Amino acid sequence: MRQDDLPKIRDLTIFKGISDQSFDELMTASFLQTFPVQMELIDEGEPADFLHIVVDGCVELFAQSNGRESTMAMVYPVSSFILAAILKDAVYLMSARTNKKSRILMIPAESVRDVFDKDPAFSKAMVIELSNCYRGVVKEHKNLKLRTSVERLANRLLRYRQNQRSDQITLPYDKKILASNLGMTPENLSRAFNTLKPYGVKVDGNKIALTDIEALANFAKPSKLIDDQSV
Numbered sequence: 001m002r003q004d005d006l007p008k009i010r011d012l013t014i015f016k017g018i019s020d021q022s023f024d025e026l027m028t029a030s031f032l033q034t035f036p037v038q039m040e041l042i043d044e045g046e047p048a049d050f051l052h053i054v055v056d057g058c059v060e061l062f063a064q065s066n067g068r069e070s071t072m073a074m075v076y077p078v079s080s081f082i083l084a085a086i087l088k089d090a091v092y093l094m095s096a097r098t099n100k101k102s103r104i105l106m107i108p109a110e111s112v113r114d115v116f117d118k119d120p121a122f123s124k125a126m127v128i129e130l131s132n133c134y135r136g137v138v139k140e141h142k143n144l145k146l147r148t149s150v151e152r153l154a155n156r157l158l159r160y161r162q163n164q165r166s167d168q169i170t171l172p173y174d175k176k177i178l179a180s181n182l183g184m185t186p187e188n189l190s191r192a193f194n195t196l197k198p199y200g201v202k203v204d205g206n207k208i209a210l211t212d213i214e215a216l217a218n219f220a221k222p223s224k225l226i227d228d229q230s231v
Contacts, residue, residue: 001032009105012078014129017121026115031106041096041104048085048092050106053078057102060177061094071180074099083129086112099173139226144183152182153192154220155227157201161210171206
């Protein structure tokens with residue numbers, strides 16, 4: 001890692017409050033690397049050698065079984081993956097690849113566990129990170145279990161609108177990944193978009209115009225306990 005990268009890394013929330021000695025120990029054998037799009041970073045079933053932190057870009061977590069593949073989550077800055085495997089010294093349960101050009105900080109798993117045992121501030125940061133991940137999984141599970149596919153799409157569009165602060169939104173990744181992330185096939189996603197046309201949803205490639213927010217929200221019925229990312 002270049003010396004001029006260290007101050008920017010030190011300012012990341014996950015490292016605030018930890019001692020300089022702990023930070024130096026974590027950084028000694030760490031790498032801050034830029035990866036091109038569609039670069040596979042980890043494979044499910046392999047030992048967890050590094051804690052990965054997305055500094056810039058976007059990473060897709062996915063899993064495969066019986067010839068099927070599904071997107072499990074999309075990781076944006078600044079977030080880690082997959083922390084539980086690191087702390088348990090276990091294998092990865094998911095694979096990961098870049099969805100766009102990304103900068104990834106990779107910290108050796110052994111260093112993470114050593115500092116976790118010694119530095120209370122770092123331990124607290126790791127527990128909070130794990131808690132956020134767990135709550136995200138619960139929300140996603142509720143989203144899949146309690147909503148139809150069309151309701152899931154409607155609520156996701158409302159989230160994009162909030163994040164982008166515009167009624168003219170751009171899908172952050174292609175429709176195939178969006179469908180997989182919502183537990184749908186691409187064909188079902190296309191039908192879901194058609195179903196939402198009467199609620200003011202106009203599709204032009206990856207550009208979506210939301211022309212009747214009230215109607216879309218009445219249909220979607222967003223829930224704070226599922227859709228609010230701050231809860």
